Structure formats: structure tokens, C-alpha cells
Amino acid sequence: MGSDELRVEHDDRVVTITLDRPADQNRLTRDVLLGLQQIVDRLGGDDEVQAVILTGTGREFFSMGILNPTVRASYTKEQILELVRIANRLYDAIEALPQIVIAALNGAARAGAAELSLACDIRLAAAHAAFALPEALWGGFPGAGGPVRLPAIVGRARALELICTGRAVDAGEMERLGLVLAVHSADRLLPEARALAARIGASGPLATRGAKRITNARMVSGFTAARTLSDALRHALEWSRDIDEGMAAHRDGRPARFVGR
Numbered sequence: 001m002g003s004d005e006l007r008v009e010h011d012d013r014v015v016t017i018t019l020d021r022p023a024d025q026n027r028l029t030r031d032v033l034l035g036l037q038q039i040v041d042r043l044g045g046d047d048e049v050q051a052v053i054l055t056g057t058g059r060e061f062f063s064m065g066i067l068n069p070t071v072r073a074s075y076t077k078e079q080i081l082e083l084v085r086i087a088n089r090l091y092d093a094i095e096a097l098p099q100i101v102i103a104a105l106n107g108a109a110r111a112g113a114a115e116l117s118l119a120c121d122i123r124l125a126a127a128h129a130a131f132a133l134p135e136a137l138w139g140g141f142p143g144a145g146g147p148v149r150l151p152a153i154v155g156r157a158r159a160l161e162l163i164c165t166g167r168a169v170d171a172g173e174m175e176r177l178g179l180v181l182a183v184h185s186a187d188r189l190l191p192e193a194r195a196l197a198a199r200i201g202a203s204g205p206l207a208t209r210g211a212k213r214i215t216n217a218r219m220v221s222g223f224t225a226a227r228t229l230s231d232a233l234r235h236a237l238e239w240s241r242d243i244d245e246g247m248a249a250h251r252d253g254r255p256a257r258f259v260g261r
Contacts, residue, residue, distance in 0.1 A: 050201040100200050
């Protein structure tokens with residue numbers, strides 16, 4: 001498993017997956033998303049691995065995400081919606097993995113990458129890391145599970161505030177909100193993530209896998225309805241005037257004039 005853009009390391013019962021595109025801010029391209037899907041599909045049937053760590057190369061970005069106004073300009077609307085569908089399929093599969101998945105946020109997690117981290121079971125952050133869902137500033141909303149998963153983690157009101165303002169939160173606030181379990185210095189982040197994963201891996205597989213199944217089952221009915229609504233609204237959003245205005249305003253360096261259509 002793995003590629004030039006995705007490094008996969010095995011250590012006893014722990015697998016570490018590293019987004020390895022530092023020259024492109026560890027962006028989640030179509031190929032990276034599909035590569036991750038292949039890795040996740042194999043992990044789903046792996047009875048030996050009990051914990052998975054997902055992190056990025058370097059210190060600046062865990063990942064800048066999938067799309068921003070600059071990247072969007074190179075895609076058609078159909079291609080954008082295909083990327084969103086690919087991301088949703090992957091993130092749902094990560095959440096459904098039998099293993100405990102730990103996101104080690106080594107830098108900024110933005111947009112689709114922030115949503116990727118929300119699909120993980122546990123998040124840890126480097127002291128300089130940040131988290132942001134900036135889509136509303138561009139006239140859209142997070143389409144890869146952000147509005148579905150975030151309220152269960154930080155509460156409905158805070159989730160709406162973060163999504164509807166697009167503001168970034170630093171590592172300290174992430175910890176206060178419960179968005180991350182702990183904050184570590186940059187040089188300790190990965191060792192601490194691996195230590196936690198090793199402790200999980202040393203526990204009984206029936207216990208850890210069973211606990212995850214139960215916690216997921218508690219949320220599944222509401223999740224399914226919310227994801228279905230998210231997909232429908234995200235498709236409609238792509239063909240709205242506001243999304244085009246948001247991209248144009250970003251390109252022109254001016255405030256957007258949204259009209260709600």
C-alpha cells in the first residue's frame with residue numbers, strides 16, 4: 001500500500017498514513033483521495049491492525065483540503081461534484097473502519113482536510129496547528145460531512161458559528177472545544193500519536209472494535225438523514241449564482257455580493 005503521495009508504515013498493530021505532497025500543501029487531489037480509498041478498503045478487512053494514524057508531511061499543513069477558489073477554477077462543476085462524492089465515500093469509509101483512527105494534525109487543516117479529520121475517531125494537534133472550514137466565505141458550505149459531524153463534537157451552536165463565519169481556530173481553542181483530545185509540541189505530536197495508537201493496539205480487539213461499533217450505531221440514523229440532505233444541497237449549491245460570485249470575488253480581490261440564489 002502507498003504511493004509517491006501517500007506513505008504507509010506498519011508497526012506491529014499500528015498503521016501510519018502520511019499525506020506526502022509538501023510542495024502542494026498536502027492537497028487532497030483526486031488521485032490522493034482514490035489512493036486513500038484503496039488503503040482504507042484494505043484496512044477494512046485487516047484483522048491484525050488495530051489503530052491507524054493519519055498525518056501530513058512537514059509543519060505548515062496537515063492539508064489545505066480539496067478545493068479552494070484558485071483550485072476550483074481548473075475544474076468544471078461536474079468534476080467538482082465528482083470530487084465531493086469521492087471525498088464523501090472515502091470519509092464515510094474511514095469513519096466505518098473497525099480500527100480506531102487518529103488524526104495527527106501537524107499543521108493547518110482546512111476545508112476538505114478539516115472534514116477528513118472529523119471522520120477520524122480521535123484528533124491530536126501540534127501546538128501551531130489550526131482548523132478552519134472557510135467555505136461560507138466563498139459562498140458555499142462544507143460538502144464532505146462537516147455540518148454532519150462537527151455538531152456532535154463541539155455542539156450545534158459552536159458548529160454553526162465555525163461553519164457560518166469560516167473563522168480558523170488555533171490548537172488551544174481546538175482543545176477547549178473538544179475538537180482535539182490533546183495538543184503537543186510539533187516534535188512530540190507523532191510520537192504521542194504513536195504511543196496512543198500502541199496503547200489502543202495492546203487492548204483487546206473485541207473491546208476496541210466493539211466499542212467503536214456501538215458508538216457509531218448510536219449516531220447512525222441521524223447521520224444517514226443528514227448526509228443525504230447534505231448531498232442534495234451541495235449539488236444545488238454548485239449551480240447557484242452565489243457560488244460563482246464567491247469564486248469571482250476571491251479572484252478579483254473584492255468583497256462578495258451574495259444574493260441567496
